[in-house]
Amino acid sequence: MGGAIVWLVNAVISLMVWAIIGTAILSWLFAFDVINHRNRFVNQLSQFLDAVTRPLLEPFRRIIPNLGGIDISPIVVLLLLEFARRLFNGMAAPSLIALLG
Template structure:
């Protein structure tokens, strides 16, 4: 059971970084730091959008509108942290520590 939990923790960690990269990329794109007409930049932005938007959209629908501020990535990161802590506690209970 421990290898399964470790694999899930690894996947959660990767998704955590994908969310961070998506937020940073959206800031760079919004402030015109990256060239929006560059095809490579567009591919990266599209890939990050497709990986994060299915998770962000339901949360955005539940949250009140804060204007231009989007806190859905923060909510997702808190949920991921909670899941990680639950998995760590499960792993500790299986290891007998």
Template sequence: MVSLFLLIDTVLELYVWVLIASAVLSWLFAFGVVNTHNRVVHMIGDMLYRLTDPVLAPIRRVLPNLGGIDVSPVVLILLIYFLRNLLRELWFGM
């Protein structure tokens, strides 16, 4: 059972890093730092969007409009850390 917990915990941690990479890449797109016409950059951005948008879209619908500031990745990261701590308590009884 510990192996299952470690697998779930690792997948959640990796998803947090995917969320961070997606947020950073979206900022780089917005400020024109990276070339959006580059095929590799476009493929990476599309992959990150496809991995994160299905989870972030419901959160964006619930959150109020903050004038162009998207805090949904922060909310999701906090939820993931809460879930990880909850799983630790359930598995190990801490």
């Protein structure tokens, strides 16, 4: 049971990392006019990724100033997610596995 919880936490963090990377790439594609919002699939994908990543990115966007049109909040959130993953795997995961098996 403990191993399953550890796997689930790591999977959720990995999915959030990929969602943030996808949001960043999609925003670059929009900015350089490679794709547009008029495409129905692209628009739905953009709305989904925005809804998933906004709760994590928005607090940092309010704190970190915009550096000449470059948003570095995804980089900060990615670093914090990796820190949380390493902290969880180093401290909480062994205890969960020992406690729950």
